[in-house]
Amino acid sequence: MEIQNIPSSQKEISIGEEGKGRTGTGSIGAKLGGVLTDRDRLACQWVCEQGAMTADQLYRAVWWSPESRSGTYAYNRIGFLSRAGFLKGARTSYSLKIYYKATKLAHDAASEIVSGDTIIPLHHPKESETLHTDGLTELRLAVLRAGRSARWQADRALVLDAKFPKERFYGHLPDAVWTMPSGRKVAVEYERTRKGTTRVRAKVEAFARELARPDRVFDRILWVGEGGALPTLRIILSSHPEQVLRTREEFLSEIARPIAPGGLL
Helix, strand or coil: CECCCCCCCCCCCCCCCCCCCCCCCHHHHHHCCCCCCHHHHHHHHHHHHHCCECHHHHHHHHHCCCCCCCCHHHHHHHHHHHHCCCEEEEECCCCCCEEEEECHHHHHHHHCCCCCCCCCCCCCCCHHHHHHHHHHHHHHHHHHHCCCCCEEEEHHHHHHCCCCCHHHHCCECCCEEEECCCCCEEEEEEECCCCCHHHHHHHHHHHHHHHCCCCCCCCEEEEEECHHHHHHHHHHHCCCCCEEEEEHHHHHHHHCCCCCCCCCC
16 A cells, blocks of 8 residues: 555454444434344444455455355344445446445444544545455455464554554555564555556665564565566566465465465465
């Protein structure tokens, strides 16, 4: 991200106890014939952090479990959140998928289930950014499904986090900082389309400077590239072996395998 998750000790979870007896935004749901559950609030948190998500992505993030793989209940809950004004769905001009974005109500609902130091951003990506947002969400979902995430801080949360040293990056923040269960922190940068050499080099060098610091805020740097973005990334990163490049397919395959000794993932 160029400046123009989830900071918390709370573990990322996909399955949780349904909330009972909460007040606040729950009363809004009750007025509309439904009860706002903690999983509904977790769905709101995911959309706030990612910016935009499809119903299928929300199902996999919040409601999926090995014991119950039917998405019917999840889609009913997403429909309720939309009717109640927590989520707002819209199609892009280049996709038939409906992407849900969070409203202020969703932000308030998400804030009811997080710990005190968790930052919940409220960001609506531009239509031109939707596919980038979609790709990043798929990376995060793969990490979650593999059980490899203790924390995922989206760039929007990093911008708001007073403890994150934004000034050291000169506007070139990573798309996310992924903390593994081991405590290792990985800066994640997803490039879906071709960028200018100067722009990419500036970001690579900003990350390299941070990695060289004794008080660095991440331990590894992972670039995930697709299509036209790959040639430029391969050229520039060839002189920065400490920054790892994977295609999206390579990353999704690698994250699903057991952890290799000394490997990035």
